[in-house]
Amino acid sequence: MTSTLERHMVTIGGLRVGHGPAVVIGGRVSLRPHRGQVDAREALGERATLVEPYSAADLPAIAALADAVVVGATWTRDIPLVRAAAGLGLPVVVERRPSASVEEWVGLAGYCAAEGNDQVVLCEGGRLDLGVLRAARAASGRPVLADVSRDPGLAAAAVAAGADGLVVAGPGGTGGSGGSGGSGGSGASGRADEAADVRAAEEAVTLVGALLRPESPATLAECREAIDRVDAALATLLERRAALAGVVQRLKPVGGFAGRDLARERALVARMATRAPQLGEERLAAVMNAVIEAGLHLAEERARR
Template identity: 70%
Template structure:
């Protein structure tokens, strides 16, 4: 098992996986889906983010047209192919074999790192393909988010969660520590509204990521992008708070401004100051007063005939 505790980040094309914001990867191609009967150059054509070979014959095309090579969950024990894929000079995405323990998964990642240039990313919740290569034979499995989180903490390597089978898991995956989400480029097959389902993943990366992922931007554009993510999370929370405050106003015997509980508001600010000590109560008090008043005005407007 890897004992590397230093946090790693791996560049995959224009994406940096493992440092800063969570990322979304929507370009993943598996040549195994074609059962070895398709020309790799023809299948890949334009540059893709992740590519999984069917055999060593596919590796030259992947080296030329992909940003990273995938060691697929269904063939992690094909050591000659694993060795050849790891030696391409590309970042290597190592999927966990179904039912494989974390020790086996991280051991394979270490092997790929030693056979390549060290740029290795873990992936949980992959899709597998039947050897027939017939369309519709892709089989997904639910990601084990607890195991994924443990692997990330033990190894220090970045980790991706493949949530193509259920984008509803996106928020949970980011909260569990996923550095990125893999979204099938064809879209979630079972979703009634694929675009709406995709927005669920985008919101998870933006909002949940802003709340839970530490960032250390180094440039002004990076700082502004990080602030934009925090502002998106803040706006989402403010909207939710306003909705809850409206419910309270309908339930309270005395609502509106007349029903304000100033002692409760002071206690609220004091609790918030524990989470935001650099702002402190003096700075938080006017902010929360403005938030509370905005919610009360909104509740009055909605109650007006």
């Protein structure tokens, strides 16, 4: 298994994939639906983040207008096209063919490296197999993306499984591995759906990432950004705790401050201290007392309404 220190980091459109927090990448576009009948520059129109070619004829336009080239799941066996794509010098996003093993998937990245391009990111899409995603990340040392365009509801699970980033199809994009259709809808409705999908992905990388993804910020700005993510997760959990505490107040025979169970609170703090030994029971007791009192005040305010 590749250690964290040996892991690759690839920059795509200014986003560092594989280092620090997980990222959200929008704007995956496939030229396959055009089947080579439309000029690639015309089809793209403007700069895109991830672009999958239909054939080698599309590669010059991709070199000029894309931040990364996608080796789509439907043409991973076209080794000459894989090598030509790697030869562009752009980061290469290698999707997994649904029937491909981890060894085949990782091996395909080797063809790109053989062309002198080691800026390779693996991408799991379609019907996400999160176990395969996790295994490929551990075995290859390369960053791994999860394309959640088809099912944004899997964003949190993908981050929990170790995805270094989430791909959400942009306007006119094609979501999933070799799939067809964008992220749903057209016009204002489609744009609203896309915006909602991006927000869901951003929430996943912020909240789940803060809980499960280790970070080693190297600068003051990176450290503050990491703290902001942890604070966002804390706020979400505190809000949920307050809601549950309100239910407890309605169920207890004696509610409010008079119904506090100090022995239970001490036991709670002791259990928390096993997860946060550096803070210890004394500091955690002060924190939890403030949290409990805030929840009780909120419950009383709601009872008076």
